[in-house]
Amino acid sequence: MKTISMIAVFCFVLVTGIQAQDKVEATFGGVASCKACHLTKKSGAQYKLWKAGPHAKAFETLKTAAAKEVGAKLGVTDPATSDKCLKCHVTAHGVDAKLKGKKFTSEEGVGCESCHGAGSKYKGRKVMKAITAGTTDGATLGLVTPTEKTCAGCHNEENPTHKPFKFEEQVAKIAHPIPAAK
Numbered sequence: 186m187k188t189i190s191m192i193a194v195f196c197f198v199l200v201t202g203i204q205a206q207d208k209v210e211a212t213f214g215g216v217a218s219c220k221a222c223h224l225t226k227k228s229g230a231q232y233k234l235w236k237a238g239p240h241a242k243a244f245e246t247l248k249t250a251a252a253k254e255v256g257a258k259l260g261v262t263d264p265a266t267s268d269k270c271l272k273c274h275v276t277a278h279g280v281d282a283k284l285k286g287k288k289f290t291s292e293e294g295v296g297c298e299s300c301h302g303a304g305s306k307y308k309g310r311k312v313m314k315a316i317t318a319g320t321t322d323g324a325t326l327g328l329v330t331p332t333e334k335t336c337a338g339c340h341n342e343e344n345p346t347h348k349p350f351k352f353e354e355q356v357a358k359i360a361h362p363i364p365a366a367k
């Protein structure tokens with residue numbers, strides 16, 4: 186009898202242990218965790234394109250006189266520290282600090298993971314190649330293939346400087362494709 190209950194307890198611990206493992210949430214490593222493999226021309230230089238684009242300066246923008254002006258109308262004195270602005274101007278704002286890696290910094294602005302999802306589970310080279318080859322489903326590892334809906338998370342009416350958002354045009358401005366194999 187005792188052995189049976191011990192086995193039952195063991196199985197219970199095992200099963201809940203496996204479930205807990207499954208539920209471990211992906212963490213945000215920041216652009217630093219994508220840069221090395223997405224830097225060269227051969228890979229498509231996604232990091233360089235991002236760095237030269239609008240999203241990389243989204244946090245810096247909050248320190249400008251223009252931002253102070255936008256903030257003043259909403260009763261925000263320091264945009265760079267206000268939830269009202271940071272929610273769209275940096276990656277993973279409001280996400281538990283435990284889910285941000287050591288190298289993560291909000292100063293990156295709107296980084297890769299703002300659109301592609303927290304990277305810890307999909308950023309391994311083998312995994313990334315398998316996702317691109319179609320043998321692994323990136324979505325199960327937290328990888329997001331961004332759509333118009335992803336953009337609308339920030340490009341919406343709640344944005345105090347909102348301008349009409351034309352997806353096709355805007356997405357072309359931030360394009361960073363993997364070069365076609367020759």
Ligand code: HEC
Pocket residue numbers: 214215218219220221222223228297298301303304305308309310313314316317318323330363
């Ligand atoms: C260890 C290297 C490595 C790291 C780190 C890495 N990637 Fe990748 N990634 C790759 C490779 C290799 C591919 C496949 C590219 C190819 O086939 O040319 C890829 C493909 C992708 C794709 C295309 C997936 C698809 O659906 O086809 C996306 C999006 C992507 N990476 C985003 C990221 C982001 C965001 C990060 C950081 C969180 C990151 N990667 C970190 C190596 C890496």
Ligand code: HEC
Pocket residue numbers: 239240242243244246272273274275276295299300331332333335336337338339340352355356357358359
């Ligand atoms: C996490 C919030 C966030 C998401 C998600 C987001 N953006 Fe942005 N985007 C911004 C912010 C903030 C700026 C302003 C950056 C600045 O000027 O400092 C911006 C600026 C831009 C700009 C330049 C200004 C303009 O409107 O022409 C383009 C283009 C753009 N985003 C395209 C996109 C596209 C396409 C997507 C979806 C694939 C997207 N963004 C998703 C926050 C976001």
Ligand code: HEC
Pocket residue numbers: 246247251252253255256259261264267269270271272273274338339340341342343344345346347348
């Ligand atoms: C709902 C998301 C969102 C919120 C909240 C938000 N922004 Fe932005 N912000 C954006 C986007 C997206 C852009 C890109 C340009 C555009 O479409 O207005 C942007 C652009 C800007 C710009 C550049 C203006 C321009 O015309 O290019 C400034 C300055 C700015 N924001 C300041 C602020 C300040 C200050 C706050 C807080 C009071 C704030 N933003 C809150 C999404 C947001």
Ligand code: HEC
Pocket residue numbers: 216219220223231232233235236240295296297298299300301330331332356359361362363364
């Ligand atoms: C503002 C949102 C946004 C940000 C920020 C962003 N991406 Fe993307 N990314 C996209 C969109 C949209 C696509 C196109 C998805 C599709 O293929 O339909 C894409 C596609 C990709 C692809 C696949 C390209 C292909 O040809 O299949 C890679 C690789 C990638 N991104 C890497 C990165 C890396 C690395 C960063 C950061 C340095 C980054 N992205 C930042 C929105 C974003």
